[in-house]
Amino acid sequence: MSLLSASALSVSRGGVPVLDGVSFTLGAGRALVLRGPNGAGKTTLLRTVAGLQPPTAGAVDGTDRVAYAGHADGLKAMLSVSENLTFWAAVFATRGIDAALDAFELRELADRPAGTLSAGQKRRLGLARLLVTGRPVWVLDEPTVSLDTASVALFAEAVRRHLGQGGAALVATHIDLGLPETDTLDVTPFRAAPRAAVQDEAFL
Numbered sequence: 001m002s003l004l005s006a007s008a009l010s011v012s013r014g015g016v017p018v019l020d021g022v023s024f025t026l027g028a029g030r031a032l033v034l035r036g037p038n039g040a041g042k043t044t045l046l047r048t049v050a051g052l053q054p055p056t057a058g059a060v061d062g063t064d065r066v067a068y069a070g071h072a073d074g075l076k077a078m079l080s081v082s083e084n085l086t087f088w089a090a091v092f093a094t095r096g097i098d099a100a101l102d103a104f105e106l107r108e109l110a111d112r113p114a115g116t117l118s119a120g121q122k123r124r125l126g127l128a129r130l131l132v133t134g135r136p137v138w139v140l141d142e143p144t145v146s147l148d149t150a151s152v153a154l155f156a157e158a159v160r161r162h163l164g165q166g167g168a169a170l171v172a173t174h175i176d177l178g179l180p181e182t183d184t185l186d187v188t189p190f191r192a193a194p195r196a197a198v199q200d201e202a203f204l
């Protein structure tokens with residue numbers, strides 16, 4: 001069964017076309033890794049499938065199943081680690097933050113305000129948030145940035161468990177996560193051709 005799919009998707013950023021004609025299907029237990037050089041459009045594609053911006057053409061199915069973790073951590077600086085997770089559990093109407101605290105070794109930091117965490121600790125909390133959403137499709141933009149080797153291993157293990165439980169992951173990353181059941185999509189061939197500015201169309 002497909003949990004997330006894109007068909008003939010075109011995406012743009014700041015009004016500039018970035019990618020055209022991207023299609024993929026992501027099923028339960030699978031990970032799809034996006035590749036492509038800096039500026040190729042991976043973030044734009046992820047933001048679009050997560051529903052944070054509309055596509056300029058084509059369609060996405062499964063946006064409502066997505067939990068997105070992007071560059072901005074989305075953490076509340078004044079709330080503690082456990083309060084942040086409890087907040088998200090309430091937003092997504094799920095129960096319990098214990099598994100999320102354990103998966104990313106956040107117990108010792110549970111009472112610390114999120115604003116006082118190091119960059120890597122914040123990233124671990126941002127990824128722990130995925131677990132409390134209860135959403136089956138994790139859409140992850142460079143999830144390992146700021147993580148040390150041990151935390152990358154924790155993250156890879158969390159994804160592996162998630163896939164094993166029937167979840168799926170769409171991940172833009174430059175490193176090899178060593179995940180099983182992984183496909184790769186290089187976005188480079190889908191680079192959009194430059195187009196005339198929209199305001200010119202009235203004169204065609």
Ligand SMILES: Nc1ncnc2c1ncn2[C@@H]1O[C@H](COP(=O)(O)OP(=O)(O)OP(=O)(O)O)[C@@H](O)[C@H]1O
Pocket residue numbers: 013014015016018036037038039040041042043044045
């Ligand atoms: N806020 C913005 N406004 C206008 N253009 C943007 C904006 N953010 C990014 N872009 C441009 O959109 C294009 C696609 O960027 P995007 O961030 O999707 O690439 P990426 O593949 O994720 O790159 P990276 O590997 O560096 O993260 C780039 O040319 C980039 O300069």
